[in-house]
Amino acid sequence: MLRYIIFRFFAMVPTLLIASVLIFSIIELPPGDYFETYVAELQASGETVDPQKIEYLRKEYGFDKPVWQRYFSWVWGMTHGDFGYSFEYERPVSELIGSRLMLTMLLSFVTIIFTWVVAFPIGIYSATHKYSFGDYSFTFLGLIGLATPNFLLALVMMYFAKVWFGTSIGGLMDPVYIDQPMSWGKFGSIAEHMIIPVVVIGTAGTAAMIRRIRANLLDELKKQYVITARAKGLPPTRTVLKYPFRMSLNFFIADIGSILPNIVSGAEVVAIVLSLETTGPLLIRALKSQDMYLAGSFLMFLAVLTVIGVLISDIALAILDPRIRLQGKPEK
Secondary structure: OHHHHHHHHHHHHHHHHHHHHHHHHHHHOOOOOHHHHHHHHHHHOOOOOOHHHHHHHHHHOOOOOOHHHHHHHHHHHHHOOOOOEEOOOOEEHHHHHHHHHHHHHHHHHHHHHHHHHHHHHHHHHHHHOOOOHHHHHHHHHHHHHHHOOHHHHHHHHHHHHHHHHOOOOOOOOOHHHOOOOOOHHHHHHHHHHHHHHHHHHHHHHHHHHHHHHHHHHHHHHOOHHHHHHHHOOOOHHHHHHHOHHHHOOHHHHHOHHHHHHHHHHOOHHHHHHOOOOOHHHHHHHHHHHOOHHHHHHHHHHHHHHHHHHHHHHHHHHHHHOOOOOOOOOOOO
């Protein structure tokens, strides 16, 4: 196991280098750059453009250099904690992302907990009460959750929250608490405003997880070791939870690789509809305006989280399921 972990750590370096090349290349593919987009927006609005200022900014941030030089400067800066400068927001990328990162992680973490708390009991019940009224009811609700667009559900819940509970629409807190230090009033406002985003973002994920838990657990419950455990008189709850449920969680552990980047990126479309101050809308805006250092650093951060998440999921799978071996040696 230790040998495998060390090997994977060393394998992360070329993986991330390849990811950085792909990210930088994709960002460079569209014609022009941020400054050309900026000039076009000014001209479209009828404002004058100072060519000397634009040329000075291009030289200041290295846009007059070859692509390969800008790539190596970007990678070298990231290894020293310098993620570049956001031209649109006129702030360092690290400050810009950091100001939204905590709220994004808080929202995503609560959403994940909500998904697990709802999905696991329902999935176990549906598998152990196959084709019952409750199973059909939860299946019906799950299919509705999968079929309903998140942005539509967000609009509906925003309306009812305003009409029934008087909760202000949009944002993760009341406007009076923005840029204020944390207090009990601000904490309560954040908790109140998080209900809608958590339910909206978690609906589709909860529905999908219920279906997967049910399918995997049903497959395990048909195996011989479960039948033998029942024949020996093992209590029903222990019969289900001790091994079948544990073995059915392999897919859940394997999803850790995608959970970590999702915690940071968040649900972009829902965040835009609900006017959430998270990192998702920031990434979309950076890609639209070709704010390359902001978009590239953000995507690189997601790549790092993905690589780390996959490593954690591989190790957790080996611990959870003794049938999985990471050394790659055949058993004798």
